[in-house]
Amino acid sequence: MTISDARPVLHPVRECDAGAFFRFFTLCHATGAPNILITLSAKIACPLSPLFCILLSTGRPCGAPLFPPPTTNGIAVQKESDLRVELIDICRKLAAKGLIAATDGNVSCRVGEDRLLITPSGTAKGDLRAVDLLLADLDGQVVAGATRPSSEIRMHLLAYRMRPDVRAVVHAHPPMLTAFTLAGVPFTAEALPEVWLTIGRTPTAPYATPSTDEVPDSIAGLVQDHQAILLERHGSLTFGNNLREAYLRLEKLEHAAHTLFFARLLAGRPASPLPGPALEKLARAFGRKN
Numbered sequence: 668m669t670i671s672d673a674r675p676v677l678h679p680v681r682e683c684d685a686g687a688f689f690r691f692f693t694l695c696h697a698t699g700a701p702n703i704l705i706t707l708s709a710k711i712a713c714p715l716s717p718l719f720c721i722l723l724s725t726g727r728p729c730g731a732p733l734f735p736p737p738t739t740n741g742i743a744v745q746k747e748s749d750l751r752v753e754l755i756d757i758c759r760k761l762a763a764k765g766l767i768a769a770t771d772g773n774v775s776c777r778v779g780e781d782r783l784l785i786t787p788s789g790t791a792k793g794d795l796r797a798v799d800l801l802l803a804d805l806d807g808q809v810v811a812g813a814t815r816p817s818s819e820i821r822m823h824l825l826a827y828r829m830r831p832d833v834r835a836v837v838h839a840h841p842p843m844l845t846a847f848t849l850a851g852v853p854f855t856a857e858a859l860p861e862v863w864l865t866i867g868r869t870p871t872a873p874y875a876t877p878s879t880d881e882v883p884d885s886i887a888g889l890v891q892d893h894q895a896i897l898l899e900r901h902g903s904l905t906f907g908n909n910l911r912e913a914y915l916r917l918e919k920l921e922h923a924a925h926t927l928f929f930a931r932l933l934a935g936r937p938a939s940p941l942p943g944p945a946l947e948k949l950a951r952a953f954g955r956k957n
């Protein structure tokens with residue numbers, strides 16, 4: 668199909684600022700929306716250059732942009748589209764693996780240094796689309812999106828404010844890990860060398876009333892030094908340098924919780940942690956701080 672065969676539809680670009688324009692542009696790529704043709708035919712004023720945006724209902728895959736996207740603090744705005752797709756993939760995994768149910772849980776990631784993408788409140792995460800995600804600032808104010816984020820955004824914001832290295836946060840309700848907190852059984856990461864090496868000690872934060880400031884208060888003293896925190900009677904919180912890492916930490920923890928549970932059934936007692944010298948040897952072998 669040639670361009671002349673297609674039926675162009677002019678997309679109304681209401682906000683003629685570069686950020687809004689490129690968010691729209693990258694979102695079309697992320698969601699597989701109809702092709703975008705950008706020409707230098709001046710029909711819509713844009714601060715970058717006179718750009719004319721036409722949606723072509725061809726069904727062809729989107730081509731590469733005809734010009735490089737702008738950057739924010741050196742991070743390409745284009746990246747937001749990839750993050751939207753990846754975040755949706757994580758949401759689907761959470762639902763498929765039973766780590767959340769119904770409208771449970773929330774997932775977020777940094778976009779640049781002062782923005783984050785986050786799942787909307789009260790939605791089944793497995794059904795979300797990339798376009799449903801909200802763009803918020805680090806005060807939790809939505810800057811792009813039609814709905815509101817979960818009140819549990821407070822936990823996410825606390826982690827991003829305290830830890831520049833945290834670029835993604837996953838909050839879930841994993842059944843076995845949550846059962847550990849209900850039973851008052853500590854999660855013994857030190858019993859499993861790979862869990863201890865890759866995630867480290869995983870404390871349980873005391874019970875806090877959901878959707879209140881009690882929740883961030885309950886984890887405030889634990890965020891700095893841990894990659895994962897269990898929330899008593901509630902669920903889990905895992906951090907990562909990226910979405911995949913935050914998700915995989917959760918998956919690994921829940922799997923380990925099953926292992927610890929079976930060990931307890933078999934032995935009739937909790938699994939014992941590796942002794943101090945064994946942990947020190949592991950730390951030395953893998954260059955990890957104890």
Ligand SMILES: [Zn+2]
Pocket residue numbers: 771772819838839840901902
């Ligand atoms: Zn929750």
